[in-house]
Amino acid sequence: MTIRTILKFPNASLRLPAEPVIEFDDDLKILAQDLLETMRAAPGIGITAPHIGVLKRLVVIELGPNSDPGFYVNPEIGQASGEMSRHMEGSVSMPGVSDEIERPASVHVRYQDLSGASRTVEAKGLLSVCLQHEIDQLDGKFWIYRLSKLKRDRLVKRFEKLQRTVKE
Template sequence: MTILPIVKYPDPRLNQIAETVTVFDAGLRKLTNDLLETMRAAPGIGITAPHVGILQRVVVLELPGMASRVYVNPRILSASNETMRHEEGSVSMPGVVDEVERSAKVTIAYQDLDGHEQTEEAEGLLAICHQHEIDQLDGIFWIRRLSRLRRERLIKRYEKLQRQR
Protein backbone atom coordinates (compact mmCIF):
# COMPACT_ATOMS: atom_id res chain seq x y z
CA MET A 1 0.00 0.00 0.00
CA THR A 2 1.06 3.53 -0.78
CA ILE A 3 0.30 6.83 0.89
CA LEU A 4 -0.80 9.12 -1.93
CA PRO A 5 -0.36 12.92 -2.00
CA ILE A 6 -3.60 14.66 -1.01
CA VAL A 7 -4.96 17.48 -3.15
CA LYS A 8 -5.22 20.62 -0.98
CA TYR A 9 -7.86 23.34 -1.06
CA PRO A 10 -8.32 25.46 -3.25
CA ASP A 11 -7.20 23.00 -5.97
CA PRO A 12 -9.85 23.18 -8.75
CA ARG A 13 -10.01 19.37 -8.95
CA LEU A 14 -11.95 19.45 -5.68
CA ASN A 15 -14.81 21.09 -7.60
CA GLN A 16 -14.91 18.61 -10.47
CA ILE A 17 -17.43 15.80 -10.85
CA ALA A 18 -15.89 12.34 -10.56
CA GLU A 19 -16.45 9.78 -13.31
CA THR A 20 -18.33 6.52 -12.89
CA VAL A 21 -16.11 3.49 -12.31
CA THR A 22 -16.67 0.88 -15.03
CA VAL A 23 -13.68 -1.44 -14.52
CA PHE A 24 -13.61 -3.58 -11.37
CA ASP A 25 -10.11 -5.06 -11.33
CA ALA A 26 -6.86 -5.26 -9.38
CA GLY A 27 -6.19 -1.59 -10.15
CA LEU A 28 -9.39 -0.59 -8.35
CA ARG A 29 -8.47 -2.77 -5.37
CA LYS A 30 -5.01 -1.18 -5.23
CA LEU A 31 -6.56 2.29 -5.37
CA THR A 32 -8.91 1.52 -2.46
CA ASN A 33 -6.04 0.08 -0.39
CA ASP A 34 -3.94 3.17 -1.13
CA LEU A 35 -6.88 5.43 -0.22
CA LEU A 36 -7.29 3.62 3.10
CA GLU A 37 -3.60 4.01 3.91
CA THR A 38 -3.66 7.68 2.85
CA MET A 39 -6.78 8.38 4.94
CA ARG A 40 -5.28 6.77 8.03
CA ALA A 41 -2.06 8.78 7.62
CA ALA A 42 -3.93 12.09 7.10
CA PRO A 43 -5.66 11.26 9.58
CA GLY A 44 -9.31 11.10 8.59
CA ILE A 45 -12.42 8.92 8.70
CA GLY A 46 -13.36 9.27 5.03
CA ILE A 47 -11.64 9.88 1.72
CA THR A 48 -12.54 9.87 -1.96
CA ALA A 49 -10.43 9.28 -5.04
CA PRO A 50 -10.77 13.00 -5.98
CA HIS A 51 -9.01 13.86 -2.69
CA VAL A 52 -5.88 12.36 -4.25
CA GLY A 53 -6.51 13.83 -7.70
CA ILE A 54 -8.14 10.74 -9.25
CA LEU A 55 -11.56 11.71 -10.60
CA GLN A 56 -13.33 8.40 -10.02
CA ARG A 57 -16.39 7.68 -7.87
CA VAL A 58 -14.65 5.77 -5.07
CA VAL A 59 -15.12 6.33 -1.32
CA VAL A 60 -13.38 4.70 1.64
CA LEU A 61 -14.78 5.15 5.15
CA GLU A 62 -13.43 4.00 8.49
CA LEU A 63 -15.47 5.33 11.37
CA PRO A 64 -14.63 4.71 15.03
CA GLY A 65 -15.67 1.19 15.99
CA MET A 66 -16.35 0.23 12.36
CA ALA A 67 -14.24 -1.79 9.94
CA SER A 68 -13.14 0.06 6.81
CA ARG A 69 -15.69 0.06 3.98
CA VAL A 70 -15.42 0.75 0.26
CA TYR A 71 -18.19 2.30 -1.82
CA VAL A 72 -17.89 2.45 -5.61
CA ASN A 73 -20.26 4.71 -7.55
CA PRO A 74 -22.32 5.58 -4.44
CA ARG A 75 -25.49 7.60 -4.78
CA ILE A 76 -28.17 8.70 -2.36
CA LEU A 77 -31.53 7.02 -2.96
CA SER A 78 -33.39 8.79 -0.16
CA ALA A 79 -32.69 11.19 2.68
CA SER A 80 -34.77 11.96 5.75
CA ASN A 81 -36.36 15.33 6.34
CA GLU A 82 -35.02 15.07 9.87
CA THR A 83 -31.63 16.78 10.06
CA MET A 84 -28.68 16.94 12.39
CA ARG A 85 -25.66 19.18 12.73
CA HIS A 86 -22.19 17.72 12.88
CA GLU A 87 -18.67 19.10 12.80
CA GLU A 88 -17.06 18.39 9.44
CA GLY A 89 -13.65 18.90 7.91
CA SER A 90 -11.59 17.49 5.07
CA VAL A 91 -8.26 15.80 4.48
CA SER A 92 -7.89 18.41 1.71
CA MET A 93 -8.30 21.29 4.17
CA PRO A 94 -6.58 20.11 7.35
CA GLY A 95 -6.81 22.03 10.59
CA VAL A 96 -10.24 23.59 10.22
CA VAL A 97 -13.75 22.29 10.92
CA ASP A 98 -17.25 23.73 11.08
CA GLU A 99 -20.76 22.50 11.73
CA VAL A 100 -22.82 21.40 8.74
CA GLU A 101 -26.50 20.47 8.76
CA ARG A 102 -27.41 17.32 6.85
CA SER A 103 -30.10 14.64 6.77
CA ALA A 104 -29.99 12.41 9.83
CA LYS A 105 -30.74 9.25 7.79
CA VAL A 106 -29.99 8.21 4.22
CA THR A 107 -30.32 5.18 2.00
CA ILE A 108 -27.54 4.79 -0.52
CA ALA A 109 -26.89 2.49 -3.45
CA TYR A 110 -23.35 1.59 -4.45
CA GLN A 111 -21.25 -1.13 -6.01
CA ASP A 112 -18.80 -3.31 -4.13
CA LEU A 113 -15.29 -4.09 -5.38
CA ASP A 114 -16.69 -6.87 -7.59
CA GLY A 115 -19.21 -4.52 -9.20
CA HIS A 116 -22.25 -5.97 -7.43
CA GLU A 117 -25.03 -3.51 -6.59
CA GLN A 118 -25.65 -2.99 -2.88
CA THR A 119 -27.84 -0.75 -0.75
CA GLU A 120 -27.23 0.54 2.75
CA GLU A 121 -29.31 2.45 5.25
CA ALA A 122 -27.33 4.76 7.48
CA GLU A 123 -28.00 7.19 10.27
CA GLY A 124 -25.98 9.51 12.47
CA LEU A 125 -22.29 9.88 11.70
CA LEU A 126 -22.36 7.27 8.92
CA ALA A 127 -25.20 9.13 7.17
CA ILE A 128 -23.27 12.40 7.53
CA CYS A 129 -20.13 10.80 6.04
CA HIS A 130 -22.04 9.36 3.07
CA GLN A 131 -23.50 12.76 2.25
CA HIS A 132 -20.16 14.53 2.73
CA GLU A 133 -18.21 12.12 0.49
CA ILE A 134 -20.91 11.83 -2.20
CA ASP A 135 -20.97 15.64 -2.32
CA GLN A 136 -17.21 15.50 -2.96
CA LEU A 137 -17.74 13.02 -5.82
CA ASP A 138 -20.28 15.48 -7.24
CA GLY A 139 -17.74 18.32 -7.10
CA ILE A 140 -19.29 19.95 -4.03
CA PHE A 141 -16.49 20.67 -1.56
CA TRP A 142 -17.91 20.61 1.97
CA ILE A 143 -17.44 24.33 2.70
CA ARG A 144 -20.05 25.12 0.04
CA ARG A 145 -22.61 23.79 2.57
CA LEU A 146 -21.74 26.69 4.91
CA SER A 147 -23.24 30.17 4.80
CA ARG A 148 -21.12 32.65 2.87
CA LEU A 149 -20.02 34.37 6.08
CA ARG A 150 -19.03 31.13 7.84
CA ARG A 151 -17.27 29.90 4.68
CA GLU A 152 -15.25 33.14 4.37
CA ARG A 153 -14.24 32.99 8.04
CA LEU A 154 -13.21 29.34 7.71
CA ILE A 155 -11.13 30.06 4.59
CA LYS A 156 -9.34 32.90 6.41
CA ARG A 157 -8.55 30.57 9.34
CA TYR A 158 -7.27 27.94 6.91
CA GLU A 159 -5.10 30.45 5.02
CA LYS A 160 -3.63 31.68 8.32
CA LEU A 161 -2.80 28.09 9.30
CA GLN A 162 -1.09 27.55 5.94
CA ARG A 163 1.04 30.67 6.36
CA GLN A 164 2.15 29.43 9.81
CA ARG A 165 3.38 26.10 8.46
Protein backbone atom coordinates in the same frame (compact mmCIF):
# COMPACT_ATOMS: atom_id res chain seq x y z
CA MET B 1 -0.14 0.01 -0.66
CA THR B 2 1.01 3.57 -1.07
CA ILE B 3 0.23 6.74 0.83
CA ARG B 4 -0.72 9.24 -1.87
CA THR B 5 -0.50 13.02 -1.85
CA ILE B 6 -3.78 14.67 -0.87
CA LEU B 7 -4.83 17.71 -2.89
CA LYS B 8 -5.24 20.77 -0.69
CA PHE B 9 -7.93 23.43 -0.87
CA PRO B 10 -8.30 25.51 -3.08
CA ASN B 11 -7.12 23.03 -5.76
CA ALA B 12 -9.60 23.30 -8.63
CA SER B 13 -9.76 19.50 -9.04
CA LEU B 14 -11.69 19.34 -5.75
CA ARG B 15 -14.60 21.07 -7.52
CA LEU B 16 -14.78 18.64 -10.47
CA PRO B 17 -17.33 15.81 -10.65
CA ALA B 18 -15.91 12.30 -10.63
CA GLU B 19 -16.55 9.74 -13.37
CA PRO B 20 -18.34 6.45 -12.64
CA VAL B 21 -16.15 3.41 -12.12
CA ILE B 22 -16.77 0.89 -14.91
CA GLU B 23 -13.85 -1.50 -14.48
CA PHE B 24 -13.80 -3.57 -11.30
CA ASP B 25 -10.26 -4.87 -11.53
CA ASP B 26 -7.04 -5.12 -9.53
CA ASP B 27 -6.27 -1.45 -10.23
CA LEU B 28 -9.48 -0.46 -8.42
CA LYS B 29 -8.58 -2.65 -5.44
CA ILE B 30 -5.09 -1.10 -5.31
CA LEU B 31 -6.58 2.41 -5.50
CA ALA B 32 -8.99 1.53 -2.67
CA GLN B 33 -6.14 0.26 -0.45
CA ASP B 34 -4.04 3.34 -1.27
CA LEU B 35 -6.98 5.55 -0.28
CA LEU B 36 -7.38 3.66 2.99
CA GLU B 37 -3.71 4.07 3.88
CA THR B 38 -3.72 7.73 2.79
CA MET B 39 -6.83 8.44 4.90
CA ARG B 40 -5.34 6.75 7.95
CA ALA B 41 -2.10 8.73 7.56
CA ALA B 42 -3.92 12.07 7.15
CA PRO B 43 -5.65 11.21 9.60
CA GLY B 44 -9.31 11.15 8.60
CA ILE B 45 -12.42 9.00 8.64
CA GLY B 46 -13.44 9.44 5.01
CA ILE B 47 -11.73 10.05 1.68
CA THR B 48 -12.57 9.96 -2.02
CA ALA B 49 -10.44 9.25 -5.07
CA PRO B 50 -10.77 12.94 -6.12
CA HIS B 51 -8.97 13.91 -2.89
CA ILE B 52 -5.84 12.39 -4.44
CA GLY B 53 -6.52 13.71 -7.95
CA VAL B 54 -8.19 10.56 -9.35
CA LEU B 55 -11.60 11.55 -10.70
CA LYS B 56 -13.33 8.23 -10.03
CA ARG B 57 -16.44 7.62 -7.88
CA LEU B 58 -14.77 5.74 -5.05
CA VAL B 59 -15.23 6.46 -1.33
CA VAL B 60 -13.46 4.91 1.65
CA ILE B 61 -14.86 5.38 5.16
CA GLU B 62 -13.48 4.06 8.45
CA LEU B 63 -15.30 5.51 11.44
CA GLY B 64 -12.82 4.35 14.06
CA PRO B 65 -9.98 2.01 14.91
CA ASN B 66 -12.39 -0.78 15.90
CA SER B 67 -14.55 -0.57 12.77
CA ASP B 68 -14.01 -2.21 9.42
CA PRO B 69 -13.37 0.12 6.49
CA GLY B 70 -16.20 0.58 4.00
CA PHE B 71 -15.52 0.81 0.27
CA TYR B 72 -18.29 2.47 -1.74
CA VAL B 73 -18.05 2.49 -5.53
CA ASN B 74 -20.44 4.71 -7.53
CA PRO B 75 -22.51 5.62 -4.44
CA GLU B 76 -25.81 7.45 -4.85
CA ILE B 77 -28.27 8.71 -2.28
CA GLY B 78 -31.64 7.11 -2.99
CA GLN B 79 -33.65 8.59 -0.14
CA ALA B 80 -32.94 11.07 2.61
CA SER B 81 -34.95 11.56 5.79
CA GLY B 82 -36.90 14.73 6.35
CA GLU B 83 -35.36 14.94 9.81
CA MET B 84 -32.21 17.05 9.86
CA SER B 85 -29.15 16.94 12.11
CA ARG B 86 -26.06 19.07 12.58
CA HIS B 87 -22.54 17.69 12.78
CA MET B 88 -19.01 19.06 12.75
CA GLU B 89 -17.33 18.39 9.41
CA GLY B 90 -13.88 18.92 7.96
CA SER B 91 -11.75 17.53 5.16
CA VAL B 92 -8.43 15.82 4.61
CA SER B 93 -7.96 18.47 1.90
CA MET B 94 -8.43 21.28 4.43
CA PRO B 95 -6.82 20.01 7.64
CA GLY B 96 -7.12 21.93 10.88
CA VAL B 97 -10.51 23.57 10.31
CA SER B 98 -14.07 22.36 10.72
CA ASP B 99 -17.57 23.75 11.01
CA GLU B 100 -21.07 22.56 11.68
CA ILE B 101 -23.12 21.43 8.67
CA GLU B 102 -26.81 20.54 8.60
CA ARG B 103 -27.78 17.43 6.61
CA PRO B 104 -30.54 14.81 6.58
CA ALA B 105 -30.27 12.61 9.69
CA SER B 106 -30.37 9.38 7.67
CA VAL B 107 -29.92 8.32 4.06
CA HIS B 108 -30.45 5.23 1.94
CA VAL B 109 -27.40 4.77 -0.31
CA ARG B 110 -27.02 2.50 -3.34
CA TYR B 111 -23.46 1.58 -4.28
CA GLN B 112 -21.25 -1.19 -5.61
CA ASP B 113 -18.57 -3.06 -3.72
CA LEU B 114 -15.03 -3.53 -5.06
CA SER B 115 -16.11 -6.57 -7.08
CA GLY B 116 -18.98 -4.66 -8.72
CA ALA B 117 -21.85 -6.25 -6.77
CA SER B 118 -24.79 -3.93 -6.06
CA ARG B 119 -25.34 -3.06 -2.39
CA THR B 120 -27.47 -0.76 -0.28
CA VAL B 121 -27.02 0.71 3.16
CA GLU B 122 -29.41 2.56 5.45
CA ALA B 123 -27.06 4.99 7.15
CA LYS B 124 -27.70 6.97 10.32
CA GLY B 125 -25.51 9.06 12.58
CA LEU B 126 -21.86 9.52 11.68
CA LEU B 127 -21.98 7.09 8.74
CA SER B 128 -24.85 9.10 7.24
CA VAL B 129 -22.88 12.34 7.62
CA CYS B 130 -19.73 10.81 6.09
CA LEU B 131 -21.52 9.28 3.11
CA GLN B 132 -23.32 12.54 2.32
CA HIS B 133 -20.09 14.53 2.72
CA GLU B 134 -18.08 12.21 0.46
CA ILE B 135 -20.83 11.88 -2.17
CA ASP B 136 -20.92 15.69 -2.31
CA GLN B 137 -17.16 15.54 -2.97
CA LEU B 138 -17.69 13.04 -5.80
CA ASP B 139 -20.21 15.47 -7.29
CA GLY B 140 -17.64 18.31 -7.16
CA LYS B 141 -19.27 20.05 -4.20
CA PHE B 142 -16.57 20.79 -1.63
CA TRP B 143 -18.04 20.75 1.88
CA ILE B 144 -17.44 24.44 2.69
CA TYR B 145 -19.95 25.42 0.01
CA ARG B 146 -22.70 24.14 2.32
CA LEU B 147 -21.81 27.02 4.67
CA SER B 148 -23.09 30.58 4.39
CA LYS B 149 -20.72 32.90 2.52
CA LEU B 150 -19.78 34.65 5.78
CA LYS B 151 -18.93 31.39 7.59
CA ARG B 152 -17.13 30.05 4.51
CA ASP B 153 -14.99 33.20 4.18
CA ARG B 154 -14.04 33.07 7.87
CA LEU B 155 -13.15 29.38 7.63
CA VAL B 156 -11.01 29.93 4.51
CA LYS B 157 -9.14 32.76 6.27
CA ARG B 158 -8.48 30.48 9.27
CA PHE B 159 -7.23 27.74 6.94
CA GLU B 160 -4.95 30.14 5.04
CA LYS B 161 -3.53 31.41 8.34
CA LEU B 162 -2.88 27.80 9.46
CA GLN B 163 -1.14 27.04 6.16
CA ARG B 164 1.16 30.08 6.54
CA THR B 165 2.00 28.99 10.09
CA VAL B 166 2.85 25.47 8.92
CA LYS B 167 5.19 26.81 6.18
CA GLU B 168 7.06 29.14 8.54
